[in-house]
Amino acid sequence: MICSLTIKNIALIDELHIEFGKGLNVLSGETGAGKSIVVDSMNLVLGERADKELIRHGREKARVEAVLHIDSAALADFFEKNELDAEDELILSRDLSAAGKNVCRINGVVVSLAALKELTDHIIDLHGQHQHQSLLYAKSHLDFVDSFGKETILPIKQAINGLYDRLKDAQRQLEAVGGGERDRAQSVDLLSFQIKEIEAAGLVAGEEDALREEREKIMHAQTIAQSLSSGYEALYAGSDEGGSVLSMLQEVVARLSEITHYDERYRVLADKLQESVYTVEECAHDMRSLADDVVFDEQRQEEIEQRLDLIHSLKRKYGADEEEILAYLQEAEDRLYKLQNAEKVATELAGQIEGLKKELYGRYIALSEARKESAGRLGEKLLAELHDLGMPDAQFQARFEPLKGMDEAVYTRNGIDDMEFMISTNVGEPLKPLSKTASGGEISRIMLAFKNLSAGMDHISTMIFDEIDTGISGKMALTVAEKMAAIAQERQVICVSHLPQIAAMGDENYLISKHTEDGVTNTDVVRLTKERKVAEVSRLSGGIESESSEKYAQDLIQNAARFKAGLPGTGK
Template identity: 45%
Template sequence: MLLQLDIHNVALIDGISIELGEGFNVLTGETGAGKSIIIDSINAVLGDRVSREIIRTGAQSALIEAVFRVDADRIRDIMNEMGMEPEEDGTLILSREISQSGRNTCRINGKMVSAAFMKAIGERLIDMHGQHDNQSLLKTEHHIELLDSFAGESLRSAKDEYSALLGQYREVWAKLRALSGDPGERERKMDLLKFQADEIRKARLKASEDEELGRQKTLLLNAEKISNTLAAVYDLLFAGSGGSSALDAMNESLSRFSSVAGLDESYGEMYRRLQDLVYQLEDLAGDVRQSLESAEYDPAVLEEIEERLDLIYRLKRKYGSSIPEILEFCQEAEKQLEELEKSEETAKALSEELAVLENRLYEAACRLSAERVKAASLLENKISRQLEDLEMKKAKFSVDIRFDTAPPGPSGRKYGSNGLDKVEFLISPNVGEPLKPLARIASGGEMSRVMLAVKTILAEVDRIPVLIFDEIDTGISGKAAQKVGEKLSYISRGHQVLCVTHQAQIACIADHNYLIEKMVEEGKTRTKVTKLDESDKTKEIARLIGGETTEASLKYAEEMIRAAKKAQTA
């Protein structure tokens, strides 16, 4: 539901705020008062293309803001695409600012979005109907959705069955297509996978092998330094060339300490500790001597290690940054190779499975089409009766369903999400005229009534919450106009309806009436909108009846309003 519309600095409007109500809202006013400005503003805030020429003279920018209350689930998916969540209370605020510099700023709940995204949201909120608008009913691709919605549960069940089979069919088709590529390309891929797997297997890689080889390489490169260091340390600890060694000094200290060790427990403790150090030093000196004797530099071993590390490095560059990743790559290559080697057998099995699925899918598409044909007949009768009510007694409405009968093959049976049907609504407004697409109806009045008839029948299944009819009554009057009003009132029971009209027969049925006026103040022309109370509504209906408000027109207006209320409660 559209709760509020604020427009600032658009054409003749310097600033207005319109609070709209539930049900049937009607906007009336003299020609040129600014009704089209309001409709253009709504289109702009819904993401339509707009020129900066709409900015009021003297202003730097125009701002339009629309406040909606919506079912959050209806827009959750599209909001999530932008990383947004609907408000818990269903409030949705769309705003658009158009500046003289040409910059357009679109926001949804305060967050900047593109005009395309705002348009996508807008299509779920408002359906616009007028003489020149690109209504949803004029888009042929929507007709099949509307027919399916009208058909109800029986068709929905057939469509669910078809959709499940279509998913299986497409999955098998994708697998078969992947296997049935260019044979030469498949052979080249097999050769490459075989080479890659062989190269990795021949390397006989071991986990953490590169780390161990790196450690060994470091030791070999520093062999001379290690040998010299070990020799010097051993000499200082044990050999003592040119003097006493550290071990000699420790033994001398131990000998001297033995003379006092028995005098006091503390000295005995020190003696034992020193004795432990001597033993440890002897063990250390033995380890150093053993390492010195085994230390050697072998250029052949170093060369072998470097070649091995170079092989691992090359494999890492091609297959992964670590040995586990290289081994994982090898496993995947072997798996793909095995699948390709079995591809002929697999392709044959998939082809057989696809043929079975194709037959089942075709049968499901036929059942779905049959349900549509039944629903189409019912829809044609209902809409024809509505057209008769709208004084189009000779009009003929038809639902054209074309089933794709092409045989299966590369260019046949293009299964879509809606089956093999193409659906289009056709109309013949007058006797002797052929059925034509809705978009080719010449008369604006006929177009308006056809749209209204279709909307009346589809009102319960049409999920768009707000419907706007911009001068849909053009070209009609009298009894036809009254019927239009009744249909709009009926639709407003399940939708919010906003209608711009010049017909008293329509305005008198409204739940909420608004008067649009053009005024001159301080040398400037501006448009204002006033919500009418019952008294002002009567005066406006009287003006619509005769152009001037007279006692007779006021009395007739009161009678029309009473009759409308009586008809609504009947």
């Protein structure tokens, strides 16, 4: 939902901040007060085309910012594709300049206009100006039908997904063994050479690290031998200047042994030092043995260098380490087998593909039949809604193109149907695409009917209606107001209206007005209190300020409250 909208330097608006609520938000005001400016500003932040003429006279820049609360999980693919953090609170902004510069941001990150529109197309519908209306796009019609009949259609689509994955896998395998005889022969030669080269090397996992360690020991053999020998001398043999560490320890132990009977602590100390004697003696013997083993082997060093060069060469061709090279070997052997048996493998895969296509096509037929049944039910319910909304002569059809045959079909996850919603709103008019419906008021009511049927079916969290009340009044106005209130139980609705019935139904009401000060005209928007709401509904009713007009407004508001209290989900 849209939590707030901030507008700066747009047309008659100097600076304006509107905080919207849940449910039905109604904006009203005198003709010319600036209602269209607020809608134009919403269009800007939703990614519609910008006109620099919207910038307030005398200003160089304009800005519109909207704070939204969304279900980020439902838009995870969008955030990942655009490398944005998925957050439930979004700040969308758009800056315009008189020089023509246009900057869009999502949570402070500059994005393209297309990305901004892609995001808002999924969460907001704006009805009334042939803009930002998801159902006007024919590509969305099948999705609407599928959602409407999801109990029957979803299981079929899930089965199609599984078959489609298997088909694409088989096609990839066939492509891998495909190509002409010359191409296969060249591939066989290359793979055979690679396999022989890797096998001849006799690689062992972890071998390179072991070789590098051995090379280091050979290269520093003299230093290692000297260190071990001098260590042995110091511990065991001693030097001309003094005795060995071992002999000195033994002398200390002997002296302590003479006094152990005087105090138990002396005996414990003597025992500990005796253990040290054994340890030093053992270490000295180990050092001598290790020193004897150290040999500078120039031939072995050369062998190691050659082996490391070979491993490095294989790594440049086949993988980052021995494990990856050996994995490549396994993969190459599998590919070689398929190429050497290409004719047999290709025949088997072609048979699999044909069988999968046949099975998929059968599912496509079932999906198409389910869609037509769903579209039929949708049409009946939609016409009933349109009848309620003052369009009793409307006709509707979900027009399906004839299905292509199995050999002509293009296999996709979404079936092979091509369908578009067709509508006629007046007697004598032919059915034509929904996107070609001319009247803004008719489109808004059609969208209202669709959205009343689709509550809970999509991720659209906010609907914005402009000109929804064109050409209607009286009982029809009340019907439109009731349907908008019903939709507002499931999602946020923002409506610009001049009808008292819709204003009375509002959960939040706003008055748009303009005033002139020092020769400058400004548009303002204020949230109405209960008392001011009564006054505004009275004004919209066309009555003069009197007790009777106020009583009529109060009656409208009370009736609206009773209607909303009886709606499902109100908990009343």
